[in-house]
Amino acid sequence: MTITSSAPVAKPVRVRRAVWHVLLCLLVLPGTAWVLVRLGGWERGALVQLFAFTPYVAAWSVLPVLAALATRRWLAATVAAVTLALFAAAVLPRAFADADRGPQGGVALHVMTSNMLFGNADAGSIVELVRRHDVAVLAVQEFSPNAQRSLAAAGLGELLPYSSLGPEYGASGSALYSRFPITDPGVRRNSSGFNQAYGTVQPPGAQAVTVESAHPLAPYSLEVLGDWRDDLAAEPRTDPDGPPRILLGDFNSTLDHGPLRDLVKGGYRDAADAAGQGLIGTWGPYDGDPIPPVTIDHVLADRRLGVGAVSVHDIPQSDHRAIVATLRVPAA
The missing domain is CATH 3.60.10.10 (Endonuclease/exonuclease/phosphatase)
Structure with missing residues (x-):
């Protein structure tokens, strides 16, 4: 009779999932913090110069949404989607003529x-x-x-x-x-x-x-x-x-x-x-x-x-x- 164990396989899977979870957080959370500071007008110190480039960060914020959805990380996808929506509300109206x-x-x-x-x-x-x-x-x-x-x-x-x-x-x-x-x-x-x-x-x-x-x-x-x-x-x-x-x-x-x-x-x-x-x-x-x-x-x-x-x-x-x-x- 042959006895097999799934432990050696399960551990690498858990490690990969943990690493991907950390990477997703690194993708999502900086953008979330950025847009909250932008909406509150709280930019200070070195952020003042960086905030001139907010439209580029807004465009980049599409990527965390796609990454989270592709890996079915629904909480991360929700946070990323809300971040994207807030960026769009702050930046996108400038591209359209006001009524x-x-x-x-x-x-x-x-x-x-x-x-x-x-x-x-x-x-x-x-x-x-x-x-x-x-x-x-x-x-x-x-x-x-x-x-x-x-x-x-x-x-x-x-x-x-x-x-x-x-x-x-x-x-x-x-x-x-x-x-x-x-x-x-x-x-x-x-x-x-x-x-x-x-x-x-x-x-x-x-x-x-x-x-x-x-x-x-x-x-x-x-x-x-x-x-x-x-x-x-x-x-x-x-x-x-x-x-x-x-x-x-x-x-x-x-x-x-x-x-x-x-x-x-x-x-x-x-x-x-x-x-x-x-x-x-x-x-x-x-x-x-x-x-x-x-x-x-x-x-x-x-x-x-x-x-x-x-x-x-x-x-x-x-x-x-x-x-x-x-x-x-x-x-x-």
Whole structure:
């Protein structure tokens, strides 16, 4: 009589199951923690920089769902599916135009923002975009005296003859150009040392609007995160008793950063988000750096304004892309 035992076979099976269970947890739980921190706006420390890449983590979160379902790990599959659903709710709406994009009557105002990378971006390309898209208001960041001269030489003054300028060498300069006269022009310096040019313009037949070229500090190190938050907190909110406001520029933040979402809640709508273009990258690999593109440039429009088409454009010799947005300003 032959006697057999299943123990030598069962032990390797149990080990493989335990290993797979650990691997599934390593696949599922980081994404779950990420999305909970994202929804709560609790990103701190090194997470601040990482959270700019949340859309990529959201796309990756499909894999744990498929892995858990394929191995019939139902609890892990449930947690992974809920995580995926939360990511989709937080990120996916940016890819679809909002049903409510504000009032669509009134006067069309084409605005544009462009970061010139220490003033070295190709001025001719910027002016050509202004001409081609009938831009009436242009906001520029990292605006240097050299940039001022190169834009003038490229013919910007013929298209946008009015301006509020704060040129400086380095990254701190700022400018606002307009087709229409600018009243109450000025340049303020935020707490991080960056200039922000501003002014009020009134398109013919429309209400006056206040426009500001925004440039909060980048969260480039742990030591400056407090300054980054302070700059975003200090950006002007809308004033229901004053003219509608437009903030546009390099915010050094994505909609996955709590401080920027708090700013938007201060009476704005993100034009690219409203138009279904909110996942198009505006900074990263455009000057050759091997960085996945992220969306840190924005046009924030007062909710009393409507949002039309939004497009994103490469600018040679800049690490940022330009945003052109059509806004609707109520009639005077």
